[in-house]
Amino acid sequence: MSSIASPIADLTYRNYDGPLEAPIHRWWAIAKMSIRLAVKKKGFWIWSVISAYWYLVMIAVFYFVDTFAQNSPIGNGQNPFFSQLVWKDQFLNAFSIAQLLxxxxxxxxGSGTIANDNRANALLVYLSKPCSKLDYLIGKWFGIFLPIMLVTAAPMLLFYAYGALSYRQYGFLHDDPWLILKLLAIIPIPGIFHASLSIGISSLFNQGRLAGATYAGLYFFTLFFTKAMQVVHIASSVDGGVAPSLVDKLYYASCDGLQIGLAKAILNTSGGPLFPGMGGPMGRNRTAFAVPPPHLVWVLPLFLGICAACVFLAWSRIRAVEVVS
Amino acid sequence: MGVASIRNLTVKYGSFVALDNFSCEIQEGCTGLLGPNGAGKTTLLKTILGFIAPTAGSAEVLGYQVGVEGKDIRQRVGLMPEQDCHIPGLSAVQFVAYAGELAGMPDDQALRRAHEVLEYCGLGEARYRNVETYSTGMKQRIKLAQALVHGPRLLLLDEPTNGLDPAGREDMLDLVQSISHGKGVNVLVSSHLLPDIERVCDQIVVVLGGKLRAQGKIKDLKRIQGQPVDIELREPNERFAQVVIAAGGEIQLSKSTSYRVVFPGSPEEIAATVVKCAQEAGTQVRGIALAERSLEDAFLDVISHPQSSNDPELVS
Known part of the structure; x- marks a missing residue:
C-alpha cells in the first residue's frame, strides 16, 4: 500500500477532471510511442548511420576528385570524371546499397511491433481505450514507416543539396530537371515496404524474435533467388546476348529487388557503375550487364499489392479477444 | 440512477450462446458480477466495451449505445482485464502515462496523473522499473492503475484478485473498496469468488449459463423468506420455545441459547413480541437480529433453484 515517505503529499484517490481530447486520431499516440521506443535503441542509430555510408563515400570521392581537377594543370576545369557521371544512377546505387542496412x-x-504486443496481451490495453483496430494498425505502421523514411530521406536529400550546390556545372540540375521530384517519390518506398511487411509478419507471432527470424528468412531467401537470376542475366548477356525477359522480371522478385525495381522505374534508368570507369564482370562495360528497369505498370501494382496484402494480414490477425467460432 | 442498462442481449460464438437474452440494470456504486467459470461474465464485459458484437439486443453504458458509440464508452470506462497485460519495453510510469494518452489525455497531464495513480495503487518507487520485472501482485496493481489513469466513471474489474496471495488479495480488495465508495467511480467487479464480492460490493448480478439469475442488493439476496430473526438468550430456556409457539411464532432453529424464530409483522413488532415472550419465559434476551444466509448459501440457492428464490424481485 501507499508509503508514508512518498514524495506525493496527497495519496488519496482523486478523479481526473482535466481535459480529454476527442476519441479520434488515437493512431498518432501509438505512432509516437513506437517511434520513441525505436529511437531509444542504440542499434537503430548505428544502422541508420551505416545505411548512409555510400552517400558519405560519394561525397568524399567527389570532393577529392573535384579538388584534384581544379588543382590539375591538365584538367582545365573540365573533369572527365564528372562529365561521365549519370547523377540519377548515383542515387540509384546509393539507394540499392542501403537496402540491406x-x-x-x-x-x-519493426519485427516485434505486434508480436511483442501479442505476447504481453497489450491489445487488451490498446483496444480497451478509445482506440479502434484501425488506429492501432495505422499507429504501428507509421511507427515503422516514419523512422525508415527519415533514415532514407536524410542522406539522399543531403547528397542532393550537396550536388546542387557543388556540381551544377556538371549537369546535376540540368541532366534531369525532375530528379528532386523523382527522389521524393522513391524516398517513401523502403518505409512503406518494410512497415507493411513488418506488421504483417509480426502479427503472425507471439515472439518478436520469431517474427524477426521469419522476416530475415524471407529477405535472404528471396535475395538469394534474385542473385541467381542476376547470374543468369549476366551469363546470357555475355558477348552481346539478351537475357530472357522472364529472368529480368524475376530479378525483381525479392524484398530488395522490388524496391530497387520500383526506384529504377521511377528514375527511368537501368543503373550504372558505382563510379565512372569502373568495369563490369570479366572486364566488360558494367552498364551492359545492368538489368533493365521494370515497367511501372506492373511493378507499382505488385509493390502496392504485396504491401496491402501484408497490412490486410495484420488486420485479420488483430483482435482484442480470441473468438472461437 | 443506473450506469448501464442491458436489454435482451444475446451474444454467440458460432453456435455457442454465451449470453442468452440477457437484461439487467447496473446501478451506481460497486456491483459484483457473480457466476461460475464460463457463465458469461467476461463476455458481458467485452460486449460492453465493444470487443464483441451482440447478435441481438441492445445496451447502454453511461448514456452511450454499445456497438455504436464504442469509443465514447471506452473513453469513460476503465478495464482491468483478467489476464496479465502491459506494453512491452516500458516502465510502469511510461506504461500508465501512455494508457492515459491513449485515452485522450494531453502528454503532460498523463505523466502527472500516472505518478499520482501509481502512488495510489501502492507501487511507490517500483514505478520506475520495467513492468516485465514485476511480480503477479504488482502486475495486478499496474493493471488497475492503467484502468484508472484517465479518471473513468465506470471501472470494469475482471477477476481482480486472480493469482494474489492472501495479503495481496486484502490490499487489492481495500483498493477496490476505497475507489468504489465516495470517489465518484462506479465499479463492476466480475468474479467467481463470493468472499471478494461480499467484501467490496453493494449489489450483485448473478449470471449462469449466459442468463441472468438474480440481481439486487447483497443484503436482499441474503435475506431469508419470512424475515426470521436470530435471538440470543442469556441462558438455555426450554419454556421460551413454548411461549413463542403459543404467541403464534415458529421456531426454525434451536441450538443452546440461540433461536431462529419467525413472527408475522414488521421488524419492530417482531422485536417487541420476542421481548414479551422472553419475559413470559423468565429469561433475558442478549441479542436480536434479522436472520440472513451466507452469500454462498444464497448464491447456491439462486443458481440451483432460481424460481424458488426467497425474494421474487431478485429473480429474473
Whole structure:
C-alpha cells in the first residue's frame, strides 16, 4: 500500500477532471510511442548511420576528385570524371546499397511491433481505450514507416543539396530537371515496404524474435533467388546476348529487388557503375550487364499489392479477444 | 440512477450462446458480477466495451449505445482485464502515462496523473522499473492503475484478485473498496469468488449459463423468506420455545441459547413480541437480529433453484 515517505503529499484517490481530447486520431499516440521506443535503441542509430555510408563515400570521392581537377594543370576545369557521371544512377546505387542496412533497421524496430504486443496481451490495453483496430494498425505502421523514411530521406536529400550546390556545372540540375521530384517519390518506398511487411509478419507471432527470424528468412531467401537470376542475366548477356525477359522480371522478385525495381522505374534508368570507369564482370562495360528497369505498370501494382496484402494480414490477425467460432 | 442498462442481449460464438437474452440494470456504486467459470461474465464485459458484437439486443453504458458509440464508452470506462497485460519495453510510469494518452489525455497531464495513480495503487518507487520485472501482485496493481489513469466513471474489474496471495488479495480488495465508495467511480467487479464480492460490493448480478439469475442488493439476496430473526438468550430456556409457539411464532432453529424464530409483522413488532415472550419465559434476551444466509448459501440457492428464490424481485 501507499508509503508514508512518498514524495506525493496527497495519496488519496482523486478523479481526473482535466481535459480529454476527442476519441479520434488515437493512431498518432501509438505512432509516437513506437517511434520513441525505436529511437531509444542504440542499434537503430548505428544502422541508420551505416545505411548512409555510400552517400558519405560519394561525397568524399567527389570532393577529392573535384579538388584534384581544379588543382590539375591538365584538367582545365573540365573533369572527365564528372562529365561521365549519370547523377540519377548515383542515387540509384546509393539507394540499392542501403537496402540491406535499411532492412536491418526495419528488423530492429519493426519485427516485434505486434508480436511483442501479442505476447504481453497489450491489445487488451490498446483496444480497451478509445482506440479502434484501425488506429492501432495505422499507429504501428507509421511507427515503422516514419523512422525508415527519415533514415532514407536524410542522406539522399543531403547528397542532393550537396550536388546542387557543388556540381551544377556538371549537369546535376540540368541532366534531369525532375530528379528532386523523382527522389521524393522513391524516398517513401523502403518505409512503406518494410512497415507493411513488418506488421504483417509480426502479427503472425507471439515472439518478436520469431517474427524477426521469419522476416530475415524471407529477405535472404528471396535475395538469394534474385542473385541467381542476376547470374543468369549476366551469363546470357555475355558477348552481346539478351537475357530472357522472364529472368529480368524475376530479378525483381525479392524484398530488395522490388524496391530497387520500383526506384529504377521511377528514375527511368537501368543503373550504372558505382563510379565512372569502373568495369563490369570479366572486364566488360558494367552498364551492359545492368538489368533493365521494370515497367511501372506492373511493378507499382505488385509493390502496392504485396504491401496491402501484408497490412490486410495484420488486420485479420488483430483482435482484442480470441473468438472461437 | 443506473450506469448501464442491458436489454435482451444475446451474444454467440458460432453456435455457442454465451449470453442468452440477457437484461439487467447496473446501478451506481460497486456491483459484483457473480457466476461460475464460463457463465458469461467476461463476455458481458467485452460486449460492453465493444470487443464483441451482440447478435441481438441492445445496451447502454453511461448514456452511450454499445456497438455504436464504442469509443465514447471506452473513453469513460476503465478495464482491468483478467489476464496479465502491459506494453512491452516500458516502465510502469511510461506504461500508465501512455494508457492515459491513449485515452485522450494531453502528454503532460498523463505523466502527472500516472505518478499520482501509481502512488495510489501502492507501487511507490517500483514505478520506475520495467513492468516485465514485476511480480503477479504488482502486475495486478499496474493493471488497475492503467484502468484508472484517465479518471473513468465506470471501472470494469475482471477477476481482480486472480493469482494474489492472501495479503495481496486484502490490499487489492481495500483498493477496490476505497475507489468504489465516495470517489465518484462506479465499479463492476466480475468474479467467481463470493468472499471478494461480499467484501467490496453493494449489489450483485448473478449470471449462469449466459442468463441472468438474480440481481439486487447483497443484503436482499441474503435475506431469508419470512424475515426470521436470530435471538440470543442469556441462558438455555426450554419454556421460551413454548411461549413463542403459543404467541403464534415458529421456531426454525434451536441450538443452546440461540433461536431462529419467525413472527408475522414488521421488524419492530417482531422485536417487541420476542421481548414479551422472553419475559413470559423468565429469561433475558442478549441479542436480536434479522436472520440472513451466507452469500454462498444464497448464491447456491439462486443458481440451483432460481424460481424458488426467497425474494421474487431478485429473480429474473
Amino acid at each position: 535499411l532492412f536491418i533497421v526495419a528488423l530492429l524496430i
